[in-house]
Amino acid sequence: MKKIYLIAFFILWVFTYAGAQDFEYGKITGDDVELKNAAFDSNANAVVIREFGTSRIDLNDGVFSVVFMYHVKIKIFNKNGFNHGNIVIPLRIHKEVDDEVQELKATTNNFVNGRLTKTELDKKNTFKEKANKYITLYKFTMPNLQEGSIIEYSYRLNSPGIFNFRTWEFQGNIPKIHSEYEANIPAVYNYNVALRGARKLTSQKSVLFKECFQYGPHKVNCSKMTYIMKDLPALIEEDYMTAASNFRSAVYFELSHYTDMRGLEHNITRNWKDIDKELNDDKSFGAQIKKKELFKDILPQMLNGTTDETSKARAIYAYIQKNIKRNGYIGIYSENTIKTALEKHAGNTADINLALVAALNAAGLNAEALILSTRNNGTVNNLYPVISEFNYVVAKVNIGNTSYLLDATVPLLPFGLLPLHCINGKGRVINQKKPSYWYDIVASQKQTTKYVLTAKLTNEGVLKGKLTTVSGGYSALKKRERINEAGSIDQYVERLDEQMPKIKLANHSIEGLDSLENPLIESYDIEMKIFDNMNNKEFYLNPFFISRTDKNPFNLNDRSYPVDLGAAVDERLTMTIELPDNIVLANEPKNMGLALAEGAGKYQTSTSQSGNNLIFHQVMQLNKPIYSPDEYLSLKEFYSRIIQFQKTDLILKKTN
Structure with missing residues (x-):
């Protein structure tokens, strides 16, 4: 992900949380204690009484970052709700500065024999666990959990980069009585804001603050946008659904353009023409597809005497499927080059399927790369290109009036059948000579x-x-x-x-x-x-x-x-x-x-x-x-x- 670097003395953050609607930490009311269930979702084992989050743009160690502050109060109704006292905070791993949890407070409140007792979290009982090369999980368990416990915690999180402003998920896996998010954005940054999910906002308002952000020699205006949802039932995940993020009520921010300190505008939201050029020029994508010469010597072995186009495509697919094994990683970019994948007989999904595209083209067939988002990754935005939403690539070979979608990363997959995890709406076909286009991804068999x-x-x-x-x-x-x-x-x-x-x-x-x-x-x-x-x-x-x-x-x-x-x-x-x-x-x-x-x-x-x-x-x-x-x-x-x-x-x- 790209970052904007600026010299520290040019930037001075003076925008404050004027009018922020955070609630008082540690204040437990009689209504909190008496709460027995969420009337609008009465089968729940726990409920969010109130949560508040706020985000703003700041400068940390010469790198712009999004500062996010979160505060929540949860009532645990019974033992089946104890798992909601196991807190996991995902932290992104960056090349420069990783996400960092600061100012953590966590308290368990119990009302026993007419007395309220508070048990504070010992920060020695927090730990980190690496989920993958992109994410670290910051974990802790709330102390002294009992039936009827009211848990409360808050923290601050610094995330380098301004290109993806903090998403706020109103809906979760337990009901919420009140969920509120405040986004503080200087006027020099313009974000596309999208509300997803079936629920409607209870309240939305925007307030303009004059000259509140010192940006180099200039003072610029700031917008404070507040979004509130109330009485939210839990989003229960059931069989036969794609990623829950597709349906969970949430507000998303995508940077569209910004103005630098010289007053020059930079467009971030690009069109597909820009993306096509970027992908085709990329050494880990388009440059790999062009490496047809890698198959010159082995093509006769791959084709094994086949002459018609369909038989050639089947033979090449079977060869790649058999000779390059998936190493466990997925993505649209080649991890180690297709040359290395052929030599070591292993690679990520892009190594394998980009090699398939290159081999098909080397045999004189009309093959293209199709990028997509898998079912558990969520759907992609059709309005404007967001390349980070795509996490998988397959081959599309066109023979006569028929097109076949091929994924050689699954050893037992027949020709022309995509794995079910790839059947997820539309994909984008990237052609090296023509403009890219959307393509419906549907199952070719029952x-x-x-x-x-x-x-x-x-x-x-x-x-x-x-x-x-x-x-x-x-x-x-x-x-x-x-x-x-x-x-x-x-x-x-x-x-x-x-x-x-x-x-x-x-x-x-x-x-x-x-x-x-x-x-x-x-x-x-x-x-x-x-x-x-x-x-x-x-x-x-x-x-x-x-x-x-x-x-x-x-x-x-x-x-x-x-x-x-x-x-x-x-x-x-x-x-x-x-x-x-x-x-x-x-x-x-x-x-x-x-x-x-x-x-x-x-x-x-x-x-x-x-x-x-x-x-x-x-x-x-x-x-x-x-x-x-x-x-x-x-x-x-x-x-x-x-x-x-x-x-x-x-x-x-x-x-x-």
Whole structure:
């Protein structure tokens, strides 16, 4: 990240916190003590009674920095809320001066037997932990936590650089009664301010202070902007969501331009033409894509006699995928150059996929780099380019009228299928000869699974037969990854057998393990005790011992963010059970049919008997990769009814 360096005597900060609405530290009111829950979010284990933050621009050791001050008071309702007394403050690691926590105060307040007791944090009990090469975590645990504790802490944080002003997250993982943020910005800096999330501000105001910031020989005006939200429910993270930061109510600041002490304006918010040039000229990005000469000698080996464009692309993809292993780091910039990655057979995601782009172009194919943000990194801003929002790069190869997105960093990924963590809105295609452009990133395949059971029920009440599972698309990828993780097919089957204690697996075979383009086919001889007593006149058989839905993934009363599966789902089951001669269906069972609106999904079952054969079918389809918040309650009800129906038994009876 770029920094602005200025000689110290030119700058004098004289802007104060006039009118700041911070609350008094250490003041515990009767309302705080009596608070039993957050009325607007009554199931919470803890609640933020009040929090206040303020940021301003300052000069530290010749480097401009953002000074952030934070103060919060939290009520812990029960033991399940004790984890909110474990405080983690992320600190960025810079080349010059790292983020630093200063002026830390932390107190636990307990009201016991009519007396208020205060326990102060011993700063010897704070520590730092390195999360990665960019972030250090500053940690401490509030002392003497009890049910009903009111914890309070405050600190000051200096962060070098003015390009990313301090983001403020109103919404968190526990409810907040009052959240307030104040941004103090001199007029020489202009930020794009964006409010994200579904919640609206309770209050917003801006106050102008005349000549409050001494900037070289000039005094400039300052703006104090105050943002308040009240009665905020927690943002509960649930299955099938992308990064929580996409949906958490927060205010973001991005520097658009600034004026230097000579009065010259500098634009920071650039257009994509500027970004295209920057990336294509960068020695760790565009310069790597240009290194086609690296593949001159090995290209014949890579192509292995292929002649048509699609076969060439597949062969090159397979070669890079096999010969360069990911070292664990991701990013859009090459870490060690693609030449080093080829020599050492290892590199970060950019080393691998930029090498793929270069190799495809070396073979005369039309390949481009596509930069994106992964699902857990958040969505990117479509209005103006912010290159730091992108954290991943893949290859895009164009053959005829078809484009394929390729990620050679995942060893078991078939050609043309991106990993689910890359399916996240739009990416930006960077072309070395033409302007960049947005490209929709969608799953090219579904998650498909088909179960076929052919079995016989013995007179002893044992079900014996063959179960065949055919997995395609993302389902096949997941299966292959589990087999690879297990170490061998035998160990995978052993684990699978342990996970299904009621079903005994034997004589297994797995086809298509190494044919990544084809479905993965598993076959097992199975044995399962169905009935303990075959002397009864009636028997109850639940056919949902395969592909059963045990848990509803959707449990919120309301969800303000989409259900993002990444890819559509298609799961089918066909079961044929040969019954003993004297056993039949007692009655024609009721078939099930559920459908989501506008063909968004369906669930169907059917049961019949043909001769001695009991035949059961089940189909479960979710036809959309993304469902809007308005469709959430329908999805929740859809799953609830499936779970309830799958508790229904088939009734069999003896004929004599």
